[in-house]
Amino acid sequence: MKNARLYLIAFAIHSPAYALEFVPGDYEMLPPDKSIVLTYFQSTRSHAMFSDNRRVSGDNKFRSQATLVRYIYGYRPVPFLSIEPQLIVPWVKANTLADATPLGDTSGIGDIILGLPFKFRLTTDHADIFSLAPYLYAPTGHYQSDQAVNSGANNWRYLLQAAYVHHFSEQWSLDTGADVSWVSTNHRYGVSHDNQTQTPKYEYQLYLRYNLDPATQLGFGGGWIKGAGDVVNHQSLNDKLDTRYLRLSAAHFFTAAFQTELSLGRDLSVEQGFKQDSFLSVRLGYLF
Numbered sequence: 001m002k003n004a005r006l007y008l009i010a011f012a013i014h015s016p017a018y019a020l021e022f023v024p025g026d027y028e029m030l031p032p033d034k035s036i037v038l039t040y041f042q043s044t045r046s047h048a049m050f051s052d053n054r055r056v057s058g059d060n061k062f063r064s065q066a067t068l069v070r071y072i073y074g075y076r077p078v079p080f081l082s083i084e085p086q087l088i089v090p091w092v093k094a095n096t097l098a099d100a101t102p103l104g105d106t107s108g109i110g111d112i113i114l115g116l117p118f119k120f121r122l123t124t125d126h127a128d129i130f131s132l133a134p135y136l137y138a139p140t141g142h143y144q145s146d147q148a149v150n151s152g153a154n155n156w157r158y159l160l161q162a163a164y165v166h167h168f169s170e171q172w173s174l175d176t177g178a179d180v181s182w183v184s185t186n187h188r189y190g191v192s193h194d195n196q197t198q199t200p201k202y203e204y205q206l207y208l209r210y211n212l213d214p215a216t217q218l219g220f221g222g223g224w225i226k227g228a229g230d231v232v233n234h235q236s237l238n239d240k241l242d243t244r245y246l247r248l249s250a251a252h253f254f255t256a257a258f259q260t261e262l263s264l265g266r267d268l269s270v271e272q273g274f275k276q277d278s279f280l281s282v283r284l285g286y287l288f
Helices: 002-010
Strands: 034-051 060-078 081-083 086-098 106-109 113-115 118-121 129-137 157-167 172-183 186-189 194-198 201-213 216-227 230-232 241-253 258-269 273-287
Touching (some): 172 194, 201 241, 241 273
Antiparallel strands (some): 034 060, 034 273, 060 081, 060 086, 081 118, 086 106, 086 113, 118 129, 157 172, 172 201, 186 194, 194 230, 216 241, 258 273
16 A cells, blocks of 8 residues: 555656756856757755655655756847757656665656747846746656656646846846646556646746856755646546755856856755755856
8 A cells, every 4th residue: 555655656756857947047148149058967865755745654765867968059030039949858867765666766868858948138227138938848758657757757748938037237136937837648647557647837936146257156046846736537636746945056167168057955845756855966068
């Protein structure tokens, strides 16, 4: 009975790219007719699993590592608009440990993401930025219906993200964003190949950013994820997410073309699924 309960909870686990987090500065405009390649190395550790805001008994551990490669091109049809088509390809490895071991492990490609952000420079005192960005998750990731932990979700996800960057001055900025996403039906859910979909998923992010100098910036903030409740054969599983997380970041351009960014964080509270005790992301970027 316990393993069956853990199995249901663990279906909340997806590729690390499932939540489309951004870091402070991501919604600044790329230089016109320039491309950037970003490589992310991410690692998470969890030592507790929650259901209905209560910790599940036992020693339930989860580890994940992910490598994401992201390509972005900046097209500037007019001075105040940047259109930035992009492609994100994730590779994921996830392991369950101790009492959570029956949930299994996964390793392989995640769901590929296509995006098309539209970034507008506004006529404010310090040229604020507003962006509207649609993304499409394709079901390319590794998925086994009889396995609780998968790197792919076996459905299409459509996500719309809006962001606003308010520049208080040359040094201080506030980056905020909100998104909503919907999924198509997964017709191979669980060992019985049931039909599964989800209620809309919402995410809100807020970061305060400080530029030490033109090449170095620091960021502090976090986010809140809600929704994404599973519906199986038209019956709700009452497992909606309600997760709050914290992030610290630092980024530096070593040259005009090469940037590194470090993000650290953890979950503050979790309603369903594993609670991250630590989150580490190292990002390398090359502009050309």
